[in-house]
Amino acid sequence: MAAEIHSRPQSSRPVLLNKIEGHSDGVNAAVLIPKEDGVITVSEDRTIRVWLKRDSGQYWPSIYHTVSSPCSCMSYHHESRRIFIGQDNGAVVEFLISEDFNKMNHVKTYPAHQNRVSDLIFSLESQWVISTGHDKSICWMSTQSGSMLGRHSFGSWASCLQYDSDTQHAFVGDHSGQITLLKLDEQTCSVITTLKGHEGSVGALYWDPVQRWLFSGASDNSVIMWDIGGRQGRTLLLQGHHEKVQALWYLPLTHQLVSCSADGGITVWNMETTREEAPQWLDSDSCQKCGQPFFWNIKQMWDSKTLGLRQHHCRKCGKAICGKCSSKRSTYPIMGFEFQVRMCDDCYDTIKEEDRTPLATFHEGKHNIAHMDMDPSRGLMVTCGSDRVVKVTHSSFTTFTDVFPKLKSITFCCGTENEMFSRMLMLLFLYTGSQSGLGFQQSIIKLKAYFILDEFVIGGKVQETSKASVAKSMEEADSLQEVKHTHTHTSFL
Incomplete structure (x- = not known):
């Protein structure tokens, strides 16, 4: 690994290295092969492909395998070269890839779900494959015997999954916007808590076991950081996307969160800075600034002989206010609002110009992003989506100049x-x-x-x-x- 240290920060814009095309349908997952110039993809066209970089600089499929049903998700374990594929028919298929990445042998088929598999994770420590599905369930199966160990059902489609191997806790996001924390055992499981904060279906989760932070992205275009580590349930709201968030990745060494959305937006969040929690929205029958009634407050409208007003909320203080008392908009990055949001006039006057300094950077992936994988040691990122395109980019989002300002060009x-x-x-x-x-x-x-x-x-x-x-x-x-x-x-x- 080589690093050139400069006296000022360098551009962090992702640079496109390769574009992989050839799928006949949307690509649902793509992962970088560690220590290899290779990418593994699974697609709605029922194919599993291993792409290796040739001397020409282009990626060509060294493995092209077709299964019986569209491939919806994937979990790859590089040390053992085991790959688990979730399918649209509810099955999970395990393969073993050869050392030269030119052959793939079938190992087991797990009858996991009655409907599409939405996400899955292989745990080497427990020798489990854990999956979620559109049959509103999570199940965990033994990779040694191939048998089902346990299952738990939810009230909505289970859409995404994260797992802590040390504690055997699973995080499951669903289409209702909730995240359920489960403790899995050999035969049973227990529900620890339910996290509620999103107003749309949860599309992506990322768990950092060191800080014990959980990141979630949803169709409400927002990202939430949940502090599971014991800080009184602290949550941070991050709003920096125009479309639903479908992929997340946290870089612990640089304290940066990378989030990707359906419109190709890539946002890099600085999570090392001190941030404030967004307030809960307050309920009121009248404006908490001027006292004018809202349109459902029939009694006050009758008594004051006035028409009711529409209710809004100040994003900084959370008070219920009318449109006249919240005529201004502002960014407030310290609270996660990188775009302009509604502020009451009083809160707007308290915001200084330096408070509007962005705490995130924005980039364009220029294609639909449904899944992302990163190799921070090589500065590589791969993205894929419904446009059937896989992009490999150099994504060196960080420099070391902030720690060592004395260095110039060493x-x-x-x-x-x-x-x-x-x-x-x-x-x-x-x-x-x-x-x-x-x-x-x-x-x-x-x-x-x-x-x-x-x-x-x-x-x-x-x-x-x-x-x-x-x-x-x-x-x-x-x-x-x-x-x-x-x-x-x-x-x-």
């Missing part, structure tokens, strides 16, 4: 097989490299590298993933050392 190279630790090693090289440019001795450079590593890892486990937090700790350590140097009148070097 290039460092480092690499490991593990994505997280390769990023950490890069940070170590960047910090020590910047110090070496200032003339520090090698022993001190190594010591500082150990200090940084201690901020990231304790007892062999990752404890911190924020670049900003680590950089702040190092600055405080440097300041303390300078104070000590002043008092002792001795040189640390």
Whole structure:
């Protein structure tokens, strides 16, 4: 992996590398093959295809397999090369891909659902394949025996799924806009809670097990971050799309959320900044600013001999207001409103110009996006959708200039097989490299590298993933050392 450090942020616009065409119907899922120039796709045309990049730079199908029913979703496990395909007829089919990605053998067929499979996940730890379907159910099956272990039904189509292998908790989004948290066991399950916040069907979920954040996208064009980790049920509303949100991906090392919508919109959210929760909308029979009755308040209209007004809500304070008291619009990114929304006149006057600074960036995928997969270690993103097109783009959304502003045009190279630790090693090289440019001795450079590593890892486990937090700790350590140097009148070097 190589990184060039510049003195100012670089453009984060996704760059189209390849366009894969050839499907005769919509592509429902596409995943990047780790450590390979390859993509796996499943389509409504009943095909499973493995595309490998040739010397010509184009992707050609090395595997072209047709099944009995349209392919609706996919889960691929690279270490074991096992792939699970959900179908329109309710079945889940397991295949094993050869090491050279030129052959695929059938392993099992699981009779999972009575209707279309909407999403599925393979858990290596529990040896389960978990799936949701349009028969309003979630089921989990043993990949060893092929038998059904358990099933739970909902009141609406189950549309998307996420699973925490460590705790065996499943998150299921449905067409009513609800998200159900379940605890799965070998034969039974228990409902933990139901999350309600969307006004449209939930189309995408993403679970970050480190921060214990759940992200959901829905047909109401919004994204919600649910803090499952214990912060009193905190939720953050993010509105930055014009169409329904159908794909999500969270990048924990850079604290960025990537969301994609049906119109091709790609929004990158900065989740490291401090944000405010959007208020709950208040109920009232009259405007909470001027007191004028709303049109259903018959008694007050009769008493005041006036016509009722339409009810609106201020997005900043949540009060029920009339149109006259909310004549202005404004963005308010700290609360997730990247587009202009209704504000009452009082709240509008409190918003400063710096409060309108965007906390998200917007890009155009230029095609329908129903599914997305990312390989952050290579800066690659693949998107696909109903337009039958698969796009592979370079999506380096981040730079390291915010952590190391002293560096100008120095290039460092480092690499490991593990994505997280390769990023950490890069940070170590960047910090020590910047110090070496200032003339520090090698022993001190190594010591500082150990200090940084201690901020990231304790007892062999990752404890911190924020670049900003680590950089702040190092600055405080440097300041303390300078104070000590002043008092002792001795040189640390």
